[in-house]
Amino acid sequence: MFDYKTSLGQAEFSNPIFTASGCAGSGRELSQFFQLSELGAVVTKSIMLKPRSGRATPRMAETPSGMLNSIGLQGPGIDIFLEKDIPWLREQGANIVVSIAGESVDDYAVLARKLRAVSGISALEVNISCPNVENRGQVFACQPNTARAAIEAVRRNIGGELPIIAKLTPDVTSIVEIAQEVVAAGADGLALINTVLGMVIDTNTMRPKLAGKTGGLSGPAIRPVAVRAIYQVHEAMPHVKILGMGGVASGRDAFELILAGASAVSVGTATFGNPNAVMKIKEELANELISHGFDSLKEAVGYAHRAEGNLL
């Protein structure tokens, strides 16, 4: 029997296909199309302390094989989220990874404290890399010291159980350096990658298309960047679990990220093009793995790193 299970830190998942944060609404929208419990996990939209309106529109632009978004972390804030969304997801039998985002180190600390007692959560994804919040200078994951501070704040406040997955931006000179820093600060795993900072100018209005000017590039266009980041980080720290993402739209694509070193794969933009994308990818990936002779997902993780000549 093929073993599709995977793990991130102490958390176990029945399969490695997750939704990507911010790309699955509250879960309810997708539950019209499939059972959420079929997923490895639902990763929630990054939740902040307070309610947030997000950015003005236009918030999106399609780009060649991708899209730009500047949602600006619209959401109800942690209290309403814990009251309304988590219980509902739990009822669905979904495996839940909660994504959190803060505007200050203290925000991260408070969010962690609010979550430590919540049952039914498998892991915490700490988004320290969203390029959409007002001040680009404030992106935690861009500097080793701020990245470290945010993760340390979560580590100190979360208690012992819940695995912490730090989500990093590829928009840095060395993603390995940032990865090492957050692992040293207590991250159990890494989520790679968040969107790439980009801009589209509307040639009709002759101004940036997005109200927020810049936005995050996602979709197949950035997959080579995701594969590179995952490969580099897995090479530097083979024992740190990676939740991979970036442009995955098929089982082949998910397989590529897994070979690079991802233990699980989140699907974002592909869901916009196809609400059933995650289910399709889950099935296709299993077929890819089996047809390549793997008995389990785990054997394939990082397989592209094996020594020359070494074949299955």
Next chain:
Amino acid sequence: MFDYKTSLGQAEFSNPIFTASGCAGSGRELSQFFQLSELGAVVTKSIMLKPRSGRATPRMAETPSGMLNSIGLQGPGIDIFLEKDIPWLREQGANIVVSIAGESVDDYAVLARKLRAVSGISALEVNISCPNVENRGQVFACQPNTARAAIEAVRRNIGGELPIIAKLTPDVTSIVEIAQEVVAAGADGLALINTVLGMVIDTNTMRPKLAGKTGGLSGPAIRPVAVRAIYQVHEAMPHVKILGMGGVASGRDAFELILAGASAVSVGTATFGNPNAVMKIKEELANELISHGFDSLKEAVGYAHRAEGNLL
């Protein structure tokens, strides 16, 4: 009459459409398809001191709306280049921008000395950002101090006339910081952007597709990254001329880069898909500019930055 002229430093060009370094062979290959003198300029493949075999194959992988390459700066070295390529390009009446690349600060100095007395060159593009050379740590444009050192070496050795255009990589935490550094070091203009570091894993062999593992991502996939980089740098230093590039495949795309702040636009990957791409883009861009009511190219440069409400 519509005025299509542009300039970079003291160098003047009849129109703003250039080939991109490394994407036009020696020029001879394209001259079968159109007259090189029709171009704003031919930007030569980055030339190094010594002959270079480049990287092993496979050197390329197609990606969604883009491609990955790891040519590794294959070329004949500066001496043969000056003897064979430059005179031929001059004969064609081409406007020539010579791109140089070094493995050490001293290389840049020597290359600049070899070029200072050469006639018929309009400008120097200093490639300090090629991600394909063996040691990723050695990419000059990734750190302010090494970027500065390379440009200073060229500045000191080139003499007064030839404009220096520093070509930067987007794979940095802050491209504005690097841009400011190289301008302080004596660059007259900036070439934005070089390729984005990426990787493709061949899911059949289950190894990186390129022999060199990582490669540079180019093509329409990266255009939003190019537009963002150009916009950010033009905003920070509106008086520094920018040669824009990255995923331009149509007049609309070139117009987008110009609105962001580019004074001229290089076309790379699009030429692989269509040898006549540069000529098509040259014509389409003129039509875009005219139909938007511009009397000259120069009026449109950076137009997306104008104050709210300000229309042509």
Next chain:
Amino acid sequence: MIGINKNATQIMAEIVSNKKVGAYNHIVFAVGDIASRSKPGNFVAIAVGGSNSAMVLRRAFAIYRTFDKGSSGGLLEIVVAPHGEGSTWLTNQLPGYKVDLIAPLGTAFGIPTEPVRALLVGGGYGSAPLFGLSEVLKNRGCRVDMVLGASTAMKIYAPLDGKRSVNSLTTVTEDGTTGITGKVTDVLAEIIETNEIDIIYSCGPMGMLEAINEISSKLDVMHQCAIEESMACGIGVCMTCVLPIKGDDGQIRMLRSCIDGPVVDGESVVWDSKRSIPKGTWGAH
């Protein structure tokens, strides 16, 4: 919010017919029982460009009409303006080709329980969903007047059977190539007063909807409009399609036009908030 899009399904829908009508293409799809679940105002989201396409997002189109011929034979019709690459691609597909389609999506026009006097106002292809609405309203005993506007005659979509389904039809073009010369809003006030209109249903460009709302507001007529915001997913998961809507509690919230719309109460929309978040919006800072 449980049961979002609970009628929506994703199918491969065969193109049954695709014909040019003026500046638009009228396209008919075989959709099985989706036809019976669709209501006027709902929309479809279609994947464009084929399997190697650089276009990764769906395109939204208002449902023009449906024919419910039982689960095997339901038809769904849309009217497409070739705008950019995606919609142009769709207008070029031939009968027999199958597209990936999700429907029905979004809110529908609210139908009054009593017979009322309704005015339907459409701009360009925005007339499409109004014909199906007109039929429903007529079946409920309503009087239906219609005003259609566009820049030019080619962009007025008003098929013969559509025209027959309304009590009066006024057309307005900016260039005067058909009907009255001007904008739809030039004629509204008079029709509203003459025909003692109770409710306006509108669909068209945002600028037009806003102008209509000004009039309906002033004349104290109800106004339901189908808005058109840039959409990436059409099913409520991306949050790109939001617009500021004032709730019954007076609170402005950024709501998704694909779930809480496209049909919304004109009075509830905070118009002219393009490129900014209105002051006082929930969560603004």
Next chain:
Amino acid sequence: MIGINKNATQIMAEIVSNKKVGAYNHIVFAVGDIASRSKPGNFVAIAVGGSNSAMVLRRAFAIYRTFDKGSSGGLLEIVVAPHGEGSTWLTNQLPGYKVDLIAPLGTAFGIPTEPVRALLVGGGYGSAPLFGLSEVLKNRGCRVDMVLGASTAMKIYAPLDGKRSVNSLTTVTEDGTTGITGKVTDVLAEIIETNEIDIIYSCGPMGMLEAINEISSKLDVMHQCAIEESMACGIGVCMTCVLPIKGDDGQIRMLRSCIDGPVVDGESVVWDSKRSIPKGTWGAH
């Protein structure tokens, strides 16, 4: 190097016919006077996927045959194996559709000035360019033997008129579904000796070409082969398609297979250099 691809032009070429033949598609294009300028061994580079395609690079295909019917009526034929998305797309295009095509590209097979005894060896669709070559050789008075190999019968491309153009045809399949069971290289030595072969022309996968070269080398027979390297541009501007070739001066250089190939002298190739630069290559470090 002046005059690179001096015969090449870029045209929109209409598909005249597209038929499935075994595992392949035989596609005929109307190419005007390109037909008269093409030689056996040359290839075409075709843009795939249509206007909104995520595929930005051309695909290379060997020219199977050309018919020169004057400048208006020239035809060019290729044989396509649906491999990945681009070639599969091409096999799905219908007659009447126009593709963006550049031809003729690359080097051609060298034709001996004297009548010789030639052995043509093709693997899979690699047989395609050999039939045109065979005709030219026969016209020059050469004796032409042919060996075609593939994994299975469906992958042997050998149309009837092609078969007629050679003096002998031997087929070899790995699964024995047609002809001899085995690999082409199993039968070469015997044919070379029996028929006193002077020169081998080959086209097929790199592994096969290398194996043929080992035999031709040992038996001291000339060997020209058409190689197949991953190409991004096909016209010499990208430097992705290089392979190590030893020059007359003994120097190994990384040469472009699209310009200095696809037809090269088998002896000059530094075989088995995949994923590395051979020692002593010009500019290696």
